Structure formats: structure tokens, C-alpha cells
Amino acid sequence: LYTVEHGFPHQPxxxxxxxSLQLLAIGTRSGAIKLYGAPGVEFMGLHEENAAVTQVHFLPHQVELVTLLDDNSLHMWTLRAHKGLSELLEIGRFTLTGPPGTVYLTPFLRITNKVDAPSPPFLFSLAPSCIPLLIVFLALTSSVPDDYIGRRNLEHVEALQENPVNPNQVVIGYGRGLMVIWDLETQRAVQNLIFLMVRMKSCMMYIILSCLALFLNFVHEADNELPLFFAGHFPCKAISKIVQLPTANGPPFLVFSGGMPRASYGDRHCISVIHSKTHVALDFTSRIIDFFVIRDGPHALVVLVEEELVVIDLQTEGWPVIQTPYLVPLHSSAITCSHHVSSIPLKLWERVIAAGELQLTHYSKKPWPITGGQNLAPDPPQRDLLLTGHEDGTVRFWDASGVCLYPMYKLSTAGVFHTDTDPNDNMNQGTEGEWPPFRKVGCFDPYSDDPRLGIQKIHLCKYSGYLIVAGTAGQILVLELNDEEAEQTVEAKVVDLLQGQEGFRWKGHTRLDVREEPVLFPPGFQPFALVQCQPPAVVTALTLHSEWKLVAFGTSHGFGLYDYQQKNNVFVKCTLNPSDQLAMEGPLSRVKSIKKSLRQSFRRIRRSRVSLRKHHVNNAAKLQEANARLEAELAEMELAPVQRKIEARSSDDSFTGLVRTLYFADTFLSDSSHNTPSLWAGTNGGSVFAYMLRLPPVEHRTDEPITAHPAKEIQLMHRAPVVGIVVLDGHGAPLPEPLEVAHDLSRSPDMQGSHHLLVVSEEQFKVFTLPKVSAKMKLKLTAIDGSRVRRVGVAWFGSSRSEDYGESGLVVLTNQGDVHVVSLPSVKMQVQYPCIRREDVSGIASCVFTKHGQGFYLISPSEFERFSLSTRCLVEPRCLVELPAHSASPTQHRPQPDGATSLINSNLERLTGLPVCQLSAPIVTADTPTSAIVQAENLSCVCHMAVFTKQSSPGMIFITSI
Structure with missing residues (x-):
């Protein structure tokens, strides 16, 4: 059912x-681990433990990686080839156990970032001979200068790092500014470095130069002086990570996170990049998780922040951002709605891409620098678009054809209206002379200038290029695709949905003010018509018929029809019930008034008293009559599923006039011999309205108005909300989309046989004959399993064996998170799949179906989950990751001979005189001896494990190669 996840991982x-593999790995707080390579190369794994991933380390020159969780458990993963494809599998795990105060180092590879405990370390390196090397605590303390203020208490270990030139040397960084460079062979301190930053009142950063310096860089010559770099004259925040990178010709690059002046910029999330005289403080809108540099050149800086992944091109002047082909933050502004369009024509596709490329001029021209793996998925058979509406009034177009959800184009509707934002503002502009020199990077911007701009409904006609978007304040924009920029004025057509009814007063937000002056619109979708609903309530239903040039819209007060060719309103229907007082409160009020609650309570009490009095009248006679009727029914009853009793909803329920669905159809309304255009509307109170439309001839289309007349009205018995309307032709197939037949992409509907109307409510599916509108059949849902319909769509399910055969079906999502497929026109339940957790209300509300049996829903504010109900239309990663040709073969693990573990423990206890805690993993050896805290590219080691003693002080660390 599930195929792939799109977007940015939630809470990285x-x-x-x-x-070596050119793969990127991201761990999340929910325990997920995701790997990304070249576009289309994606892997995902999930830890069984519900714990956050704190570190991810790849084994050098191998297809294995290790993850560390915040519950002190270690997990090893591998990319194993199976049937020509790689899959991410967990192949081992163990947990470091110990009492409180026990210190654990990160067990694997490159960097041990921090040890938050007061224990000084003892470092061991277990070679294949199982002879440990010991860094004695007394030797460490004896090497500390006498004038060091923390000589008696070395504080906690902040960082450990190997010497990239000499792997036999390790640097140990303590909390009070002491660094000790320790030689593992001679077992002595090579040099002590004391940083007195804690005593200083200004922010200083000490840079220790070396050819391959990293964080806590190593000093090779004792007489080297330490140059100082002043980053300001005020106390600053801590520098959490620093990287220095050499260049082939010229000075090195220096990259570090943090270090901003605390008083002025303490709330900034910055990474500073310094190269020669160029200094830029990259300012992000969310907290920095980690960063690394692709060292070829250096080529690019990759920064992971809480809400997005940003890649900086370090080889292009100005250090621009590289456009990401995946991991794009879908929630750069909160997603408010979604719309999927399948099988986009090539001409429209190319025009949208061309408009989108004009918006990328400030991005780098360099290709995506992460290129690992091979994408073996076949080319998508069709071009699909996913449109997302956002809270800031933007609509984003995404290429949803394959595994990567690639951004194509962004449309902004805010320029049509007056807002608090100056259109000339540029978020990347910095103040002249400001220090540090800040530069805004990234596209995550969760703040909306005006919540009324939020997009609520989207409809795109892929054949004509017309786009309709509707917003929170009752605004409906009609846009067309233009390849050139244009300056024009958008006039608003105000539509009164209350039709002058008295006694109602709107208490919600006001409508948006439209700009009266001409607005310059860039190439792309440009608005040319605007409909403003009054009252300015949220638009709840929207549909477009581009062949007739009509737009239908609905709110909680009624619905209307707009002719965008003549820019004139055709008709308005008010569906407001006199008891719908809440419909006048606006979108922020969703609770009943105390007066209405008391009134309904007294009515229930009166009804119960009346029923009790009637119950005692002629009770015996009624009981005998009921028993006789029941026996007769039981004798004739066939075996049927148990059905629940569903109480009819009261007409006094709130929002009964809210329009839930709108539908255009060319069908039979007046008689069975003449078909006519029609508009159908379904409301929250179980009502269905049908209007007959009379369109003038094509030659008089621009002159003569369109007229509409009420034709039918249906009231469902249980007054359940109507969520879908479909008209079936004489063959029982849904009517084709507008202009679909004209483009020879669908056969003409059968107009010889009788048409049927399928009304989908939250509780059941009911079929009516047309034009008489008499009930023919129905399928109950709520009465059977208690669930209610939340989303419905028509899909085409093609056969996986025959290209020419397929069937149409109704795809339904319930409030329980289950997906049902209902056959057409027989309206019978075919299959049922559990899809979304029923507790995930936002995920159910965000679900959108495609025309070929797929679906999308939000599993988090930044991620779409994609699923498929069709075996023929399936989008999933199919990729292969292999070791580079120059890499060595994976190291073969060999178990230790019997008694090896006890031998190691006894040796350690003999050397230290302290009891040793149980090792948390089997003792294994590698082909090459390894050193403590080593992860050098020129070594063929696999990984290391660090184990501390049970004694919290002084404590020790055992480093084992595994």
C-alpha cells in the first residue's frame, strides 16, 4: 500500500x-533513518525503539552505517543487494547498560562529540592480540600545568578527536578549556593547550593552524603561536562545531556554527564561512542540527537545520544556494490544501517549467553534489502535478511523477491584495556595515503576513491552462498561464450569498482589500478575474468547467456560479438555515452558544416526558401487536449483516447550509431525450440542489448571458453531509472531464442509455435514476461498521496484464483511516485497506486521491506519504548502491577464541585495579590493528566501541574494534 515518502523528515x-558512497543520512527524533543519494536514490529504516537518533556514522569504504539512539542503544545497518536492488536492513544492535553516572563515548568512527559526565577518560585500544593500551588518569593529571585552575577537577569531556595526520595521537577536550594531546604509543601527553576564554569579556576564537585541521585541531610544532580572531567585542554564544578546509591554491576555508554576540544576535541560528577576506554569517530560520563539507575543492557546505536542508556552493562567487531535488520543505509555509492532476500534456508541462526556471536565477548553476547510488526505476509513464496551497497565499507546483517530489513553480496571490508586507522587501538584504555580515538562507518561512491569504481550494484544467484558487476570506481568483510578464488591474466582483436576508450579521474577519492600481505579474499564472464572496467566509467547495468558461463556488452560506469569460455572476443560492447562527460567527467560532445549548436541553427533557406518559397508555395491547409483527418479520427475514441504528440528524444542527461539494454534468434533467448542462451542489445538511444551465451558441458566447434555473432538489433521509456527487452515463461510467473528449483522451459518454446519479454522503452511497431522480440502490457504511466517509474520488484501475482493460471505481477514505474501493455502477464494496491511523485527524483531512488509484496524505507538517491501490500504477524507489571500485572489500569479522572476553576483562582489572562492567557487544577483531578513537580514511578498520567502567570516577573508556 505505502510506496514512498515525499518532503523533509519531521524533527531531524x-x-x-x-x-566514498556519496550518501547522505538523516536520523529523526521518532527513530527513523533515511538515506539519500542521487535523485531517486532513497532508503528508509525505522528503529523499533521509540527513541531519537543522536548520531549517524558511515563505516569507511563500506555499505554499512551505525546509529546511536538517546536510549544508549547502538544499531548497525547495511545496504544489502537483493534481486538487483539494495535494501536497508538492520543487522545488529546492543545497548550500553550501566548505573547512573556511567559514562559512554559514542562507539563508532569519526567524531565523539560530547560526553556529559564528570568522569575523566581512560582510553584503551584493543588490537587483535587483545592487549589493551591504557591512558592512566594519574599520567593525565600529572601532565596538566600547575597554574591550571581546574587541575584537581578536569570537568567533563567535551570532545575527542584523532589526529588526521598521525592516528596514534588523540586530543581530549575538557569543559574548562584544557586540551591534552595524548600519544597512544608512548602513553604520554605530547602537549597541553589551555584556552582562557572563560576569563575573557570579549568573544575570541582561537584557531590552531595545521594542514588538515578539524575541530579541536592538532598542533604539530610546539613553538607555533596561536593566532587570535576577534569576532566581536561582547560576550558570545558557544561555538559548537568548527571545520578548517585547505584549498589547492589559496588560504583555507573556515566554517563554524555559533559564536554570535549573545546580547545582539543570541537568537540567530548562524554558520559563519570565512575564506581570505570574505566573511559571511549564514542566517537560518530554524535551529542548526549539524553540517558537513564536501571536501573536493571544497565543493559544497551541507547544513541540516530543523526545518530544511540547505546546500551552499563554495566554488561559485557569492556562495549561492544549490537547488535541492529532494528534501524540499513542503511546509515552508503551512500547507492548507492539496490538488493532484494526472497526465499533464507536454505543452503545459514545458510552460510551467519555463516559468519556474525564471524564479531560480538566484540559485547556483552547479549540479546536485550528492550523487551516490544508481536509480534503476523506469521512466514514469505520465507527467503528474501535485499542487499545494499554503497559508501565505502561495500555490506550489510539484513534479509528482516519480520518487522525488521536485519543485517546479511557485505562484503568489498576495500581490493582488493590500497586505502589511512591502513587495520591495528582500529577506536576503542585509544592513550595510552590519557586523557580522548576515545573509538569510533557506526558504522556510512559517510566518504569514495575513491569515486571510490562506489557500483553501485549488482546481487546475490541464487542457486549457486555467487555474482557480480560493482563499480563507471568500476570495476566488481565476488565472491563466502567460509566458510573458503583464501589468494589469484585477477587478473584484462582489457576490452577496445572503441575497439581502435580514437578521444576519457577519462577525468574522473582513475581506481583503484589492489593489486598485495595475500590478506587474511575472511570467506564469496571472490573475484576470476575482470573485469576492460576501460574507467573506472560507470557500468550502470549488469546481471549474473550462469548456463552458464557468466557475462554481460555495461557502457556509450558499453557492454561486460565475462566468469568467463575460466576468459576470450567473446566479446565487443561499443555503443558510435560520438556525445556523454559527455560520455568522466566522471560522474561529466552532462552539454552540449557551442559549442554544440550554434550549436544546429543555427540548430533550420535554420529549422524554411526553414519551414516558404515552408509554403507559394501552401498553399491553401494543406489546402483543409488536410481538406478533416481530415474529412475522423473523420468519421471512434472510440472513443479513447486523446494522446499527442511525438517528436522523436534526435540521437545527449547525452549518447545515455549508456547501461540501459541487459538480458539473451534461446529463438529463428535464426529460430522457434531451441532455443539458447542469450544476449540482451538496450541503452539510444532506440536501442536493440541481440547476439547469442554458448556454448560448458559441458565436454568441461573449454577448448573450448564461441562465440557470432550479431543476431538482433531493433531501437525504438521515440528513448526512453530502461529500461527493457523480453522474454515470448509459454504460455506468463516470462522465469524462471537460475538454477530455475534445483532446481525444477519452471516449464520448453514452447518451443513449439512462444516466444515474450517485450521491455519496458520510453514511451511505445512494444511486438515483435520471431524470426522475428515483432511488435505485444504496450501500450503507455507517450502519455496518460505524465509520463515516471523509474523502471520496473516482479512479481508473488499469489491468496489470492487459494495457487496454481497466475499470472505474470509487475510492473512499473513512474517519477510521481505512480506504475502501467501491465498484461502479453496481456500488458494491470490493476491498478495504487500513491506511491512516484513525487518531491522525490531520492526515485524514489532508488526503487527496489521484485518477489512477494513488493517494497522498500528510504524515507530518513537512512530509507526504504516498500510497497506491493499483498494481499497475506504482511509484517506489528502485535503486542500487555498490562499493566504489577503489574501495577494499568489507572486513570479515572473526569471533574471539573461547575465553577472550574474560582475558580482556582480567587484563583491564589487573591494570586498573577497578571492576569492569560487562562488555555490551561480542568481542571481535579486525584484520588491521586499530587505535583509540580512530576513523582515518587510510586505515582499513571497521569501527570502534567505547566502554566505561562501573566506577563513575575516575572511570575509563575501552575502545574495541568490531
Missing amino acids: SALGFSP
């Missing part, structure tokens, strides 16, 4: 990168 917590 760790970042990893493999230079």
Missing part, C-alpha cells in the same frame, strides 16, 4: 555523510 536529530 542527526546527520551523516559517506564520502
